[in-house]
Amino acid sequence: MPSIDYNSAAKVTERLEERLVESLTGETNVSRRTVLGGLGVAGSAAVGLGSSRASASSGHDDEDEHGNFGAVGEYRDLNFDPHEFLTAFNTGESGQDNIPQQVYEEDGRTVREFEFTAVDTTITIAPGVEFQAWAYNGQVPGPTIRAVEGDLIRVEFTNLGRHAHTIHPHLKNLNPRMDGIPQNGPGVLDTGESFTYEWIAQPAGTHFYHCHSLPLKEHIHRGLYGTIIVDPDPDRVRENPRDYVNYPGPITDDFRAQLVEEAKSRNHEYAENDAVNEMVMVMNSFDTNFDGGNEVYAANTRAFGYGVGDTDGQGNWTAGETKRPIQIDKNERQRVYLSNATEFDLINSFHTHSQFFDYYDHGTTLTPTSKTVDTIMQCQAQRGIIEMDYSNHEPGLYMFHAHQSEFAELGWMSFFEVV
Secondary structure, eight states: SSEEEEEEHHHHHEEEEEEEEHHHHHTTTTTTTHHHTTTHHHHHHTTOOOOSSSSSGOOOOOOOTTTOOOOOOOOOOTOOHHHHHHOOOEOOSSTTTOOOOOEEEEEEEHHHHEEEEEEEEEEEETHHHHHEEEEEEEEEOOOOOEEEOOOOOEEEEESSSOOBBEEEEEEEEOOGGGGGOTOOOOOOOOOOOOOEEEEEOOOSEEEEEEOOOHHHHHHHHHTTTEEEEEOOHHHHHHGGGGGGGGGOOOOOOHHHHHHHHHHHHHHHSGGGGGGEEEEEEEEEEOTOOOOOSOOOEEEEEEETTTSSOOSSSSSSSSSSSSOOEEEEEEEEEEEEEEEEESSSSSSEEEEEEEEEEEEEETTSSSOSSSSSSSEEEEEETEEEEEEEEEETOOOOOEEEEESHHHHHHOOOEEEEEEO
C-alpha cells in the first residue's frame, strides 16, 4: 500500500495551492499574515472545487504600483520546468540548450566556458501568479554550473537588464578582480556592458553564486542566484585524503580507497556517478508586495511544484503542467545538492517524512557532517549535500518540506514518489 493515499495528498495540495493563489490574486498588497490568516475562509472555499487552477483570479491582471505581480489565470511560463531544472547540469559538454557552453583544454587545464546574460523577465511562481524577476539567462534559479575540482570556470557575462549587476561566486577565489563585487575589478556592469569572469573550481562541494550589486537583498530576492557544483577529483583525494574528511583519526589504506570510491560517485566524468540519481534544489521565496516579507516559498521557484496533482497512481500525472511529485527509483542512491536562496528570513530547512538521511555541510567532505537526521537547517547562502536510501521503503508518496510550518503552507511542500 502507498505510504500516503494519492487522492488525499492531491486534495491537500490543491487546497493549499488554491488558498495561496486566491489570497495573492485577490489583494495586491497581501501580506504573509493575510495569507495564513485567510486559511479558514479561503481553505473552506477551496473544498469542493474541482480544479487547482486559479479560476477565482480570472481577469485579475492588475499590477501594483511596482508593477510586480498579477494573476494571469494558469501556469503559462512553460519555458521553465522545475522537474527539468532538477537534473539540468551544465558541464560545458552538456546541459541546457539555452545556455551557450563549451569545454576545451588551455595551458594544460580543462576550461568550462559559459555565456550568461542578466535580463528582466516575468516568471510564474504559482498558477496565475507572476513575479517580475531579474534573472540569469531568463530563469530563476539561474543555470547550474558543474565542473571538476581544478578546472577553470569561464563565464562571459553580459548585462541586458535595466539595472547594474555582477556575478559573485562562493568559491575559493584567489583574484579579487573576479570576486564580482562593486569595489573590485570591473565593479558593477551597467546595461549593455560585458565582463569575463574566471574562477578555479575549488574546493569540491556544492556552492552558490549571486549578484552582489546594491541593494543586495533586492538583487538576490529578484532571482539572480544559482548553484555551482564542484566534483571532487579522485586522484587528488587519493593523494590528500585528509583534505576531504572531518575525521582526526588515522587514514588507513582501506579508508583511503573508500574515499576515492566516494569521490568517483560524485564526479560526473566517472561511471560510478551513473548509479546515483542527482538533483539540484534551491530553496527560494518571493516577496510579492515588496514589504520585506515573503508571501510565497518554494523549492525551485514553483509553489507546490512537486506537490500532488491528478494521477492514475501509476506515475502518470495529468493535473497542472508541471505539478507532480519527484519520481525516484527506490533501488538508486538519491543525492540532493541543496542551497538556500531565501531572502528576508534568516533560516530555511529541509525535512523528510518517514526517512532519515546523511548530510554533508557545504559538500566539502566525503564523510557526513550529520549522519542519520531527518531535518537540517541552512542560513542564507548555506548549502550542502543530502543523501538518501529508499531501498527498503514501500512504493508510494513520501512528503518533504521546510519545517517552518508557515513556509510549507505557503508553497514549500513537496513529495517524492518512490517506485
